[in-house]
Amino acid sequence: MTLVIGLKTKDGIVIASDSQATGELTSNDKVIKIFSIGSSNAVGISGDGGLATYFLDQIKGELNYSQGVLHLAEEMRQKGKAKFNDFFEHLSPEKRPRLSLILVGYSKEETAEIYRLESNDNFVPRKCMVGYECIGVPYIADYILTSVYETEVKMNGVAEMAVLCIEETARQGGSGVGGETKVATIDAKNKTFKQMPKIEVEKMREKAKQFHIVQKSRFYPEDPDSGSGNPTV
Amino acid sequence: MNYDINLVWSTLVPLTPEGMDRLNGIVEGVFRISKKESDGKFYVIFIGSATDIKNELSLLLSKEDSFLKQGEFSFRYAPIKGDEKRKAVEKQMYKQYVPQYNPKEPISPLEVKVNLN
Numbered sequence: 001m002t003l004v005i006g007l008k009t010k011d012g013i014v015i016a017s018d019s020q021a022t023g024e025l026t027s028n029d030k031v032i033k034i035f036s037i038g039s040s041n042a043v044g045i046s047g048d049g050g051l052a053t054y055f056l057d058q059i060k061g062e063l064n065y066s067q068g069v070l071h072l073a074e075e076m077r078q079k080g081k082a083k084f085n086d087f088f089e090h091l092s093p094e095k096r097p098r099l100s101l102i103l104v105g106y107s108k109e110e111t112a113e114i115y116r117l118e119s120n121d122n123f124v125p126r127k128c129m130v131g132y133e134c135i136g137v138p139y140i141a142d143y144i145l146t147s148v149y150e151t152e153v154k155m156n157g158v159a160e161m162a163v164l165c166i167e168e169t170a171r172q173g174g175s176g177v178g179g180e181t182k183v184a185t186i187d188a189k190n191k192t193f194k195q196m197p198k199i200e201v202e203k204m205r206e207k208a209k210q211f212h213i214v215q216k217s218r219f220y221p222e223d224p225d226s227g228s229g230n231p232t233v
Numbered sequence: 234m235n236y237d238i239n240l241v242w243s244t245l246v247p248l249t250p251e252g253m254d255r256l257n258g259i260v261e262g263v264f265r266i267s268k269k270e271s272d273g274k275f276y277v278i279f280i281g282s283a284t285d286i287k288n289e290l291s292l293l294l295s296k297e298d299s300f301l302k303q304g305e306f307s308f309r310y311a312p313i314k315g316d317e318k319r320k321a322v323e324k325q326m327y328k329q330y331v332p333q334y335n336p337k338e339p340i341s342p343l344e345v346k347v348n349l350n
Contacts, residue, residue, distance in 0.1 A: 210337050217330040221274035222267045222309065226350045227244035233262075233312045 001176035002136035003169050004033055004044030006102040006114045007158045012187040013104045013112050014155055015042050016162035019179035021049050029179025038065030040191035041072055041105030042184055046136035048097045058083060069105030073115040073125035080123030100135040106191055137175045141165035159183050163204040164211055181205060237345040240311035248306035256287040263322045264310035275307050277330040282319035286310050300334045321345045
């Protein structure tokens with residue numbers, strides 16, 4: 001499985017993902033799940049990785065990047081629906097492979113936006129209303145971000161949140177989320193897509209390991225009746 | 234439950250000079266400090282280890298900006314020899330309690346299962 005998170009910040013957009021892919025017989029932890037679309041938009045994918053990459057390769061060349069992310073979302077809806085109907089006309093909609101996409105970028109009015117598109121919903125874009133969007137295995141990330149995300153946050157802080165969400169999801173095991181964490185940013189000033197250096201992401205992963213539920217000790221009061229009056233080795 | 238190390242823990246002792254006098258001589262081991270909350274129970278706020286627990290507790294109490302200045306505190310300790318083992322127990326205690334006044338998880342290459350009561 002996958003975890004891709006897109007987040008809006010005061011000074012830009014952050015998109016992050018894990019890089020684990022699990023097949024029936026094999027797994028690989030070096031899968032790219034975030035792609036730039038033009039210089040100032042990006043898309044994150046969850047689902048059948050090979051299909052998602054081929055699908056993006058097919059439609060990327062046909063997209064008009066200059067009209068802003070809203071226009072791009074609508075183009076992806078139309079082309080996504082057409083491609084899926086073409087690829088899988090032999091399958092009823094409920095039997096088709098499923099793809100989820102997070103599209104991030106700037107509108108013509110220079111507002112940061114995030115859209116979520118699902119293949120099983122004919123790629124109808126859903127505009128993000130809370131500042132962040134998660135696809136794949138979103139439960140832990142949604143829980144953490146509900147608690148810590150504020151719209152006043154800056155890109156570095158939100159990148160740390162995204163890394164924490166991916167680390168915590170991976171740490172729970174069984175989620176299929178793992179491998180190297182990838183983080184990319186699109187800053188509000190230059191509107192340029194940039195991959196965050198691996199060394200920076202590693203520092204964030206180390207910091208995330210120190211994350212704990214505060215006041216865990218409240219569940220473990222000291223037992224006043226236990227213990228020895230004369231403890232020895 | 235099977236433990237890698239079986240510790241003998243002390244009773245809960247008031248963190249006062251009289252309470253600390255119950256430590257006979259130099260005791261090497263691990264300890265934890267708890268604070269009495271409004272429900273009357275003691276909750277762990279700090280864990281540590283030392284080659285001389287009494288001395289370490291005295292140092293913590295005497296610090297100008299000590300977190301032990303206000304409230305009612307108690308401590309519990311378990312003798313254990315060897316720095317490596319002590320750090321491993323400290324790490325396990327940290328994971329269980331995530332104490333308010335320990336800034337981060339103690340570093341230890343050992344993963345041990347140990348009784349905390």
